[in-house]
Amino acid sequence: MNVSQVAAVAFGGLVLLILSAIVAEGRGGPHSTGRGSPLRRARAVRRARQMIIAWVVGSTLLAGVTQRNLWPLSSWALMTSAPTRQMGEKPPYQRLLAVDDAGHEYVVDYRALEPFAVEELMAWMRYSFMTLARADQDLAARYLLERLNLARTRVRAGDSPGTQGRWLGPLRAPFHLMHPRQWTSPETVPATPFVALRVYGERWDLLERAADPARFTRVLLYEFHE
Amino acid sequence: MTLPTARVTARVIARRWTGFWFPRERAENLAFARILIAAHALWILLSRDYAAMSGVPEVFWRAAPSTLQWRYLLTPGNPGLEYLVQGTAAIALAGAMLGLYPRLCSAVAAVLLYHLAPLESGIYDIAPTARGLTIAPVALLLLAAAPCGDALALWRPARTGGRRGARPSRRYGWALLLIQLLVVEIYLFSAIGKLERTGLSWGSAEHLQLWLLWFNQDSQSVVFGTLGPWLAQFRWMAGAIGAATVMFEWCMPLALLWRPSRRVLVPMALAFHVGVLFAMNINVPEAWLILVFVEWPGSSARPSRTPPAN
Numbered sequence: 001m002n003v004s005q006v007a008a009v010a011f012g013g014l015v016l017l018i019l020s021a022i023v024a025e026g027r028g029g030p031h032s033t034g035r036g037s038p039l040r041r042a043r044a045v046r047r048a049r050q051m052i053i054a055w056v057v058g059s060t061l062l063a064g065v066t067q068r069n070l071w072p073l074s075s076w077a078l079m080t081s082a083p084t085r086q087m088g089e090k091p092p093y094q095r096l097l098a099v100d101d102a103g104h105e106y107v108v109d110y111r112a113l114e115p116f117a118v119e120e121l122m123a124w125m126r127y128s129f130m131t132l133a134r135a136d137q138d139l140a141a142r143y144l145l146e147r148l149n150l151a152r153t154r155v156r157a158g159d160s161p162g163t164q165g166r167w168l169g170p171l172r173a174p175f176h177l178m179h180p181r182q183w184t185s186p187e188t189v190p191a192t193p194f195v196a197l198r199v200y201g202e203r204w205d206l207l208e209r210a211a212d213p214a215r216f217t218r219v220l221l222y223e224f225h226e
Numbered sequence: 227m228t229l230p231t232a233r234v235t236a237r238v239i240a241r242r243w244t245g246f247w248f249p250r251e252r253a254e255n256l257a258f259a260r261i262l263i264a265a266h267a268l269w270i271l272l273s274r275d276y277a278a279m280s281g282v283p284e285v286f287w288r289a290a291p292s293t294l295q296w297r298y299l300l301t302p303g304n305p306g307l308e309y310l311v312q313g314t315a316a317i318a319l320a321g322a323m324l325g326l327y328p329r330l331c332s333a334v335a336a337v338l339l340y341h342l343a344p345l346e347s348g349i350y351d352i353a354p355t356a357r358g359l360t361i362a363p364v365a366l367l368l369l370a371a372a373p374c375g376d377a378l379a380l381w382r383p384a385r386t387g388g389r390r391g392a393r394p395s396r397r398y399g400w401a402l403l404l405i406q407l408l409v410v411e412i413y414l415f416s417a418i419g420k421l422e423r424t425g426l427s428w429g430s431a432e433h434l435q436l437w438l439l440w441f442n443q444d445s446q447s448v449v450f451g452t453l454g455p456w457l458a459q460f461r462w463m464a465g466a467i468g469a470a471t472v473m474f475e476w477c478m479p480l481a482l483l484w485r486p487s488r489r490v491l492v493p494m495a496l497a498f499h500v501g502v503l504f505a506m507n508i509n510v511p512e513a514w515l516i517l518v519f520v521e522w523p524g525s526s527a528r529p530s531r532t533p534p535a536n
């Protein structure tokens with residue numbers, strides 16, 4: 001069995017055990033007409049709960065001890081590896097910049113890329129986008145450019161670039177990584193639509209950049225023009 | 227070991243196991259866990275738009291693992307259906323939180339969140355750990371199997387009875403303890419992973435300095451950019467943070483085993499996450515669920531861990 005199959009069995013098994021516990025409890029409830037003595041029914045409920053406990057403890061420990069992510073029975077492998085000094089090695093970190101018709105580049109606000117969670121999108125860009133055929137890359141870039149222009153229109157109208165969790169306002173749950181708000185007022189985006197999207201690759205050495213923030217390399221990897 | 231001795235040992239272990247997992251607990255504490263888990267999941271759900279991810283062009287889903295489809299019953303390209311699922315999940319979570327058919331609502335929400343949550347990261351990662359909904363599906367299932375609506379509920383069906391929940395009972399303890407276990411595992415498994423992948427050197431000053439810089443140099447993911455680089459300048463401080471992190475993570479299971487330790491470990495966990503947020507720009511949304519260790523005020527009856535008679 002592979003990890004996905006084990007994960008599906010772990011969660012599916014839990015669902016079945018929960019159902020069996022609910023059924024056992026229903027048979028022993030105060031309005032139950034189920035057969036058997038109350039003691040026997042109480043034992044059935046206790047047994048079902050014991051099974052749930054054993055299943056949850058066993059399956060979560062399996063995930064944790066083997067460090068195989070059986071989400072939602074997670075291995076919680078957060079920052080478990082050793083960090084390296086070199087950032088953006090194979091493949092490089094990526095940065096999206098939007099370009100207006102005057103050729104000016106704009107840093108992209110993370111909310112403008114909705115419905116994507118920006119860190120998931122950037123991970124996808126890093127590991128999948130560059131392996132696509134050019135025509136497919138253009139398909140993806142065209143969609144992203146459309147999203148950016150919709151967001152630009154909202155910002156020009158005085159709204160937030162994104163719409164997710166809008167009514168929660170500042171109480172909206174942040175993503176796993178924190179991202180700065182770039183498009184905070186109408187002046188931060190151009191009056192005319194973006195016409196191009198550029199993908200840059202970035203590399204740097206952590207200690208060198210700590211001493212001098214300008215010590216990094218940036219290379220144009222891809223450009224899409226409408 | 228002779229056979230009778232083995233039998234006695236097995237009985238003692240079984241009795242201790244049962245005594246541990248079925249402590250007497252107040253209904254309010256389990257109900258508070260229900261409110262907390264449901265409110266937290268609802269907060270995450272309303273902050274995202276999982277359904278819309280189903281409507282992005284197919285090219286984005288092309289590299290996604292094929293197991294995504296059968297494991298979570300996800301078929302990208304059906305945003306309408308996903309919006310229906312998302313809306314139902316939100317209603318179920320509200321019901322669980324308020325105490326309207328809380329067990330049924332918890333069960334429905336658990337299954338729907340299991341389906342929805344992977345949409346956030348599915349284009350890249352099949353397991354959306356630490357995106358906010360990792361604990362909720364399992365915790366909500368556990369709440370569905372426990373009498374979580376016996377207290378702090380807007381409405382209780384007649385069959386649950388009005389007098390239940392007045393005193394600590396074994397009916398409530400096991401589910402709450404399992405939910406607390408899920409929270410403790412955030413730290414315990416993270417510690418195990420560090421030991422397995424990196425070894426004891428994970429907490430070294432050199433590693434912590436690099437981690438602090440790592441999360442403070444890509445301007446796309448830096449909101450709090452002062453504390454981390456400042457801390458990284460001091461080797462001794464980075465080493466102290468690394469050692470304290472490792473020690474804290476390994477100590478978290480104490481919160482399950484020894485109730486008084488929660489008074490120290492729970493605030494410490496919250497402080498730890500606030501520190502990580504400001505120093506490394508990392509948010510672990512599930513961290514708020516550490517509050518399942520907080521006891522609901524109002525009753526002087528103390529939960530007990532005496533083993534059950536049978």
